[in-house]
Amino acid sequence: MARAKLGVAGLDAILHGGVVPGNAILVEGTPGAGKTTLGMQFIYAGITQHNEPGLIVTFEEFPSQMYRDAGMLGWDLQALANENKLKIISTSPAVFRQETAGPSGLITQMAREIGAERVMVDSISHFQRLTQDPAEQREIFNSLVNMLKRGGFTAMFTKEVKSRSGDEVSFEEYASDTALRLTYEVEASTQRARYVEVVKARGQDFIPGKHSFLIGRGGITVFPSVALSTDDDAAKAHIERIDSGIPGLDEMLHGGLIRAWSLLLVGPAGSGKTIFGLQSVCFAASKGESCLFLSLRERPSMLRATAESLSMPLGTRGGGSVDLVYQAPLPLNPYALVYRLLQWIDRKHYTRVVIDSLDDLSGGLGDPGRALSLIRLVLDELRRRGVTSILIWGSRSGDEAGTVASTPQSGLVDAIISLRFVESQGVVRSGLAILKSRGTAHSTDIRPYQITSQGLSVVSRRVTVYDD
Amino acid sequence: MAGHDCSRQVGQAIDNLVKLELVMFFHENPETLDDACGISRRLGYSPEVIESFMPELVAAGLLMQHGQGPGALYRYTQDPEVRRVVEGDYSSRYQTKAERRRLESALAAKGVV
Numbered sequence: 194m195a196r197a198k199l200g201v202a203g204l205d206a207i208l209h210g211g212v213v214p215g216n217a218i219l220v221e222g223t224p225g226a227g228k229t230t231l232g233m234q235f236i237y238a239g240i241t242q243h244n245e246p247g248l249i250v251t252f253e254e255f256p257s258q259m260y261r262d263a264g265m266l267g268w269d270l271q272a273l274a275n276e277n278k279l280k281i282i283s284t285s286p287a288v289f290r291q292e293t294a295g296p297s298g299l300i301t302q303m304a305r306e307i308g309a310e311r312v313m314v315d316s317i318s319h320f321q322r323l324t325q326d327p328a329e330q331r332e333i334f335n336s337l338v339n340m341l342k343r344g345g346f347t348a349m350f351t352k353e354v355k356s357r358s359g360d361e362v363s364f365e366e367y368a369s370d371t372a373l374r375l376t377y378e379v380e381a382s383t384q385r386a387r388y389v390e391v392v393k394a395r396g397q398d399f400i401p402g403k404h405s406f407l408i409g410r411g412g413i414t415v416f417p418s419v420a421l422s423t424d425d426d427a428a429k430a431h432i433e434r435i436d437s438g439i440p441g442l443d444e445m446l447h448g449g450l451i452r453a454w455s456l457l458l459v460g461p462a463g464s465g466k467t468i469f470g471l472q473s474v475c476f477a478a479s480k481g482e483s484c485l486f487l488s489l490r491e492r493p494s495m496l497r498a499t500a501e502s503l504s505m506p507l508g509t510r511g512g513g514s515v516d517l518v519y520q521a522p523l524p525l526n527p528y529a530l531v532y533r534l535l536q537w538i539d540r541k542h543y544t545r546v547v548i549d550s551l552d553d554l555s556g557g558l559g560d561p562g563r564a565l566s567l568i569r570l571v572l573d574e575l576r577r578r579g580v581t582s583i584l585i586w587g588s589r590s591g592d593e594a595g596t597v598a599s600t601p602q603s604g605l606v607d608a609i610i611s612l613r614f615v616e617s618q619g620v621v622r623s624g625l626a627i628l629k630s631r632g633t634a635h636s637t638d639i640r641p642y643q644i645t646s647q648g649l650s651v652v653s654r655r656v657t658v659y660d661d
Numbered sequence: 662m663a664g665h666d667c668s669r670q671v672g673q674a675i676d677n678l679v680k681l682e683l684v685m686f687f688h689e690n691p692e693t694l695d696d697a698c699g700i701s702r703r704l705g706y707s708p709e710v711i712e713s714f715m716p717e718l719v720a721a722g723l724l725m726q727h728g729q730g731p732g733a734l735y736r737y738t739q740d741p742e743v744r745r746v747v748e749g750d751y752s753s754r755y756q757t758k759a760e761r762r763r764l765e766s767a768l769a770a771k772g773v774v
Contacts, residue, residue, distance in 0.1 A: 255703070257689040274692075282692045285699030288734060292694065299694055299727060299734065 194397070197245075197311075197347045200238020201231065203415030204373075207391060207400045212371050216395070217338045218349045219365050222375030227387055227408050228351040230266070231375070232313040233259065234412040235349050237268045240278045245310035245347075248303070249281040250289055252319040256281035267410050277307050286319045290333065293340055304344070312341055316351040317365065331364045338368050370395040376403070380559045384524055389415055402566075405528035416528035418566050420573035435581065438476025439469060441651030442610075445627055445636035450608070452544075454631075455572050455582045457551070457603065460612030464623065465642070465649050466585045467491060468503065469612070470547035472648045473583055475505040477545040478513035484545040485516050487534060489525075489553035493517040503648045516541065522553045527567050530554065535574050543580060550585040565605075572605050607631040612642070625651055671746045674721030678768055679706060680714050684723055685755050687737035688747050694736050723747070 196211035199218075205211045212218060218235075222228045236247035251259065259281055263270040273279040280303055284292075292298035304312070320333050341348040352365055366372040372393040380386045388403040406415040433452040436443055443449040450456060460466045467490075474484035488496060496517055500507050507515045518537070520530055531554075538546065548554060548571070555564035575582045584606065603609055609628040614621050624639040641652045675681050682704055687693055693700075697715065701708040708731075715735060718724045722743055727734040738744060754760045 255690055256692060280692045281690075282694055283690045283703070284693065284695050285702070288695055288699060292734070299736075303692065303694070 198238065198243065199231075199235050200242055201234055201413050201415055203404065203406065203417055204389060204413070206421055207404060207415065207417055208371075208394060209398055209400075212347070212394065213396055214347055215342060215345060216347055216370035217341060217368070218347075218371040218373065219352060219369035220349060220373045220375060221352045221354050221363065221365075223354055223356065223377055226375035226377040227406070227413060228353075228375055229254065229259075229315050230262075230408055231373075231389075231413055232315055232349050232351055233263055233266075233268065233270070236279065236311055236313050237263065237270065237273070237412070239311040239347075240273050246278045246307045247311040247313065248307070248309040249279070250300070250312070250314045251281060251283055252286055252289070252314075252316065254315065256283050266408075266412050268412070280304075280307055280309070286323050289314075290323070290337070293337070301344075304346075310346060312346045312348040314348070314350045316353055318353040327364070331368070334365055335368050366393060369393070380557065384557070386526060403563075405526060407526055407529055414529075416526075416532050418528065418563075418570060420570055420577065422577060436476060436480070438473040439649055439651060441640070441642070441653045442625070444653060445625075445638065445640065445651065446608075446630060447634050447636070450581060451633070452581055453576050453579045454607035455575060455584060455605075456608045456610060457584050457586055457606040458610050458612070459586045459588050459628075461588050461614060464612035464614065465644050466587070466612060467496070467549055468499065468644060468649050470549055470583050470585055471496065471500050472503070472505060474515045474545050474547055475500065475507065477581075478509075478515045479511050481512040482544045483514055483516075483542050484547075485518065485534075485537060485541070485543045486547045486549065488517065488519045488549045489522045490549055491519075493519050503644075503646060505648060516543075522557060525554075525557050527554050527557055528570075531567065531571055531574070534571075535578075538575075538578055538580060545581045545583075546575065547583045548585065550587055552587050569605055603629065613639075615639075667742050668746050668750060670721055671723065671743065671750065674717055674723060675751065676768065677714075678765055679710060680718060681751065681755075681764070681768060683711070683714060683718060684747060685751065687724060687735075688744070688752050691737045691744075694734055696732055696734055698731075700735065 195214055197214040197216070198205045198211035199208070220228050220231055233249070236249055239245040239247050249259065260271050270279060270281070274281065282300060282303060284300070289300060292300040295301070317334060320330055323333060324330060350365070350369070352363070371391070374390045374392055376388045377385055378388060387406050387408070389406050390403045391399045391401065400417060400419060402418050404415050404418045406413050434449040435452050437446065437450045458466050458469055471486060474486055477484050486496065497507055507517060537543065551568060555567050558564045558567060608630045611626045611628050613624050613626070615624050623642050625642045626639045627635045627637070642649055643652065675684055683700070686704060697711040698708045701711045704711070715724065715726070719726045722740060723738055725736045725738060727736070751764070754764050
């Protein structure tokens with residue numbers, strides 16, 4: 194079926210290519226959520242990408258403000274107006290209704306003058322000026338939708354909502370073909386984040402759920418909260434054992450890691466998680482692999498110093514390489530970072546990736562369900578690309594093995610390794626345990642490990658020293 | 662209409678601050694189509710004030726009028742010559758606060774505010 198692309202990266206993917214041409218699209222949202230920006234992008238993309246002239250009708254914002262705001266997003270709407278591909282009409286709801294009611298209406302004529310195929314009305318909340326009677330408001334909106342459909346327009350209407358508790362449904366949602374809800378939510382009590390949700394798309398499938406989006410140069414970019422493809426043929430093609438790069442560990446894993454697996458590395462501060470990750474990617478690079486260490490905690494200079502002190506020079510060597518990327522955890526849109534990470538992987542063909550740390554990445558989301566969804570997205574996309582990942586997770590103490598293994602995120606990863614401190618006879622010792630290795634045999638020992646100038650290595654013997 | 666005549670006609674019509682604001686509003690938002698009530702809401706004047714000045718702006722060719730009475734609709738002129746005059750004589754001088762004050766003072770000096 195043909196689709197009219199909205200022109201918003203990510204949102205069209207969620208709608209599997211766009212909306213059915215001629216649809217009436219409702220965009221509801223709280224103040225600042227991005228309704229007008231989405232509407233302008235819909236019109237701008239229609240003109241510039243699909244040669245579909247557009248009409249914007251504004252009841253409140255001045256067209257001059259729209260031209261200015263669009264310019265800041267990189268859209269020269271004035272040039273499009275000069276080329277007769279766009280009109281931004283400033284009017285009142287009553288005049289709009291009157292002048293679109295028939296073929297000789299002035300606004301109908303203005304739309305005809307440019308051959309408009311897309312219309313954006315900002316916002317239908319102003320129809321309340323015409324009447325306070327909900328039944329009449331509904332009738333007004335229905336007749337507007339029908340008028341635009343009769344004209345063959347793909348139309349977008351914005352609507353203001355004061356707050357959104359979740360389940361209430363407006364009559365405009367019933368009358369529209371597609372309904373989008375935009376929210377601008379407080380997240381983790383320190384920052385706000387924007388989300389879009391498709392709540393209705395008549396006659397077509399879509400990906401449900403709330404999806405994060407950013408507004409920047411070029412407009413809105415939506416980051417789908419789930420993997421768009423579940424095709425993981427790259428990972429399934431063959432089971433390939435690969436060296437972890439940690440002496441002694443591969444024996445515990447009965448042959449090493451498995452390519453495209455995700456390994457959750459858990460441990461308290463100072464247990465050597467970052468060294469483990471660095472060592473693994475440096476080892477892979479020495480074998481010719483292209484690797485990435487994404488740090489949300491330590492800066493590259495510190496990581497370089499650590500790597501060099503452990504005789505693990507970073508950079509290009511032996512045909513392979515390790516790239517270090519630092520991203521401050523705040524302010525951070527985790528979804529934006531994940532999609533940037535996937536772009537890097539696609540561009541540089543990384544085969545082994547460390548994320549230090551997963552709790553820093555998902556922590557900014559606040560909502561545990563949303564954090565879990567983000568982790569699922571990361572794992573699905575990495576697996577699909579055949580990337581082996583080491584995901585570092587900070588724990589508060591060394592005694593959380595059972596707790597970690599029972600957390601929701603543990604079910605998503607392929608393997609879990611715990612680094613821990615054990616106090617015994619007045620001495621603090623380090624122990625490594627494999628808590629999970631999906632479908633494969635592995636050692637159940639807790640084995641001591643040491644960090645020397647040569648890096649981290651597991652002592653290849655079972656010890657009972659931890660028993661008091 | 663010759664450029665000079667057009668300029669003089671526009672200058673005669675814009676003889677107070679409200680008219681200046683009205684013309685600037687339509688010049689900056691040239692696809693506006695609204696009645697006096699809607700325009701008054703945009704500019705913050707009462708509909709009566711807006712209605713009282715519209716006939717002179719229409720007569721001077723600065724605005725177009727569709728219909729009669731309180732429901733009359735107004736649009737900006739489609740005449741490129743008039744638009745050029747407004748751009749050159751007023752719009753470019755309306756951009757900075759200082760220029761705007763000078764323009765407003767000049768109109769105030771005409772005695773009709």
